[in-house]
Amino acid sequence: MNMFRALFLLLLLLWGQAYAATLSERTYKRLTAIHELMGENKYKEALKRLDALLPRVRKHKYEYATIMQTYGFAYAATDKYKQAIKAFNEALKTEALPDQVQLSMRYNLAQLYAAIPDWKSAAKAYEQWLAATEKPSADSYAFGATIYAQLKQYDKAIPKIRKAISLSSKPRENWYQLLLSMLYQKKQYAEAAKVLESMVAFWPGKKQYWKQLSGVYFTLKKNRRALAVLELAHKQGFLEKERDLMNLVNMYLLQGIPYKAAKIMEREMQAGRIERSGKNLQKLGEAWMRAKETDEALRDLQAAAQVQKKGVLFLRLAQLYTDKEEWNKVIELANKALAAGGLKNPGGAYLLKGMALYETGKKQSAIASFSKALKYPKTKRQAGQWITHIKTEGA
Template identity: 25%
Template sequence: MLYGGARRNRTLRRLSDCSIPRYPNRPTSAGQPRRQGVPTMKIAHLLKVTALVVLTASLSIPDADARTPRRDRNKTEEVVRYPNATRESPKAENSPRLARDLQKMFDLYNGGEDLEGSISLAEKIIGNERAKPYDRAASLMIAGNAALGIDDYPRAIDYLERALESDALPNNNHFATMHTLASLYAQEDRAEEAVAMVNRLATETRSEDPELYGLKGAVHYNAGQYDQAVAAIRKAIELKTEGEPDSNWIQMLMASYNELGQNNEAVLLAEQLHAKSPDDKRILLNLASLYAETDQGAKAATLLEGARARGMLTEKRDYENLYAIYLNLDGKEAEAAKVIQEGLDKGILPADARTYTFLGQSLYFSDQIDAAIAAYQKGAPLDTTGETYLVLAQVLTNEDRNAEAIAAAKQAIAKGLRRPGDAWMVVARSEYYSDNIAGAQAAYREAAKDPATAEAARKALAQISR
């Protein structure tokens, strides 16, 4: 028997049995097609914390002077949002001479069409020597929220930090500004400041507002502090006595459990979330990912097949997730091939070397050899590395299509194959099985020039040269 040149029998052999997400490329002996690493499924990362814009309607705006018509004489008393706060709320006292500018600034901000104009007026008030602490604090707060409205986060943070430092805003606005700052810090990847601010907010307000703890959980989540995120979000859910908890809280809680390796808790939450929103694609994909990561691949496949039947799989990643799961289940390669072919037919999966390689692999390991060869033949010219031509050559030589195998192997070499010795080994075996001993010897000599195949090539050459 030739060293390294034995024919593969017709029984297909599984090269590796791994579950998502770890399905590595593994080197195979020259003469066997390699399994490619299939795409992995991940729990979808949540969007960063959304910054909360402070509503200026909660500001107290005293009358400018006797010539200014009084507004809202009969308005109801403002709701105290933080009744347990440790801070005594300062009285909102403004300079009567600046009341008109203040009102115009508020109107520009609330109108939403000239946010830069509201910032300019705010700067004018801030720099006025007659401005009282409240005038400056309110102007800084408006300027900060206006900057936030035009997505200028650095400027928004600067204004809001100064508004907070002034310590002159009523409690509702003071603590709402802290809330917004915590969100902005999280948006800007300033995790330590976000965590410090949200902790300060919780401490100083002594609030039992579930929204506050939802924010706290989100900030900890984005900072990678998953234990703290779990504690905060669980408290938010506990405090939410009216209506359903925010679905984002449950998503973050599920993801935090997953990050902590507490997969049973994560799966249970994901199942609950999916049961409530069966048509939510992100929730469905997250549950499928958790099933796959917890060795429940069959459940993941069933879930995604149901989504496929309902037309929910509309993106490249969706199809990759499903065929990845099938490739990690025993005996499901034929199903993987069907999914890939459907994705190609619908134009969802790209007709590139990678897709055709996975299609060829799926067909080959489901004993559909001719179809596998056809898939590799489509993918090989599109692969700039030559690897697909090498796999094609290995399959062809295993099927005694030696002339085609030699041609494919030489195409792989021509494309600059990283380990050309592998291709020369295929050429050598194909020449040998074509009874061209001289050709086989010449090919083995070429393979011996590659350190990766040198030893095997020399042994095989010695064997056929006796």
């Protein structure tokens, strides 16, 4: 554990001043040699010498505490965290070391408990340290937030990570990520949006933050903002997967901008980022249809119908040819729609067919088709009006 090696090197720098005056000369010399071994990463030999020294200092509280502290650093540096915890706790139990040394050990203990991991014990050690510390650093607040996040105690974790962020001289991405994940867990989407706005500003090249921000706005029913953010992401080339591009298309459709939705689909199909599948061609054709672009709608819905052979697509085409008054095409497509099946309202196909038959002068056939449309609630009234009109016209 590199942080404990670093802490031990700091201990070596302070060794001569802090300990020489309070240890016996013999213990001091032996401990100095042990520290030199640890400084050279010779922990096995250092632990062996500590074992030899321990029986000689048991009756001297201060010397015993110092030896146990050294054990703690040796064990921690060799990833023997449970032994390190035991050693540090032994040193603390004596209450013989200076307050600042004991305070540092409590923080070390919290780190060791986190490494096991034993988050509850880590939280306890951390709170003991925090209560006695005058000016906790940004990193220490972030560490506390991590502990409580692991315990799912977000009400304790969120203020700590916010404090860490406020104390830091520059933005730390992993801290923002931690805060964001906890706000998601608590479903605090308005706060999550604010955090993501900062993340997009600090790390504009991270495409996932743009997509997340758009998603949060959508959850908050701020659909225009959601679309605006997704538009910016698209312009920067961040929407590469079909799923993301179709999300943008659907946003445009939701906001009543079908022409732009269709243009994006068309361009991305040409680029190969959106598949020319039957399903996608159908959506493209329907977008053109909503945009009143009849020729484009016909082109893409016909392509979709060739792939899917779905009744609803033939019916869409019949509706478009009705607008163009190409009645023979309407009759052909209405028949195809009825033959393919799967229509939620077959009466619509019979109604269009009846209108086309009437326009081509086949009035009796038109009445027969309208009579079938009478059987369906959604087309009953209109079909009845057509039948009445034709009979009145004949009389």
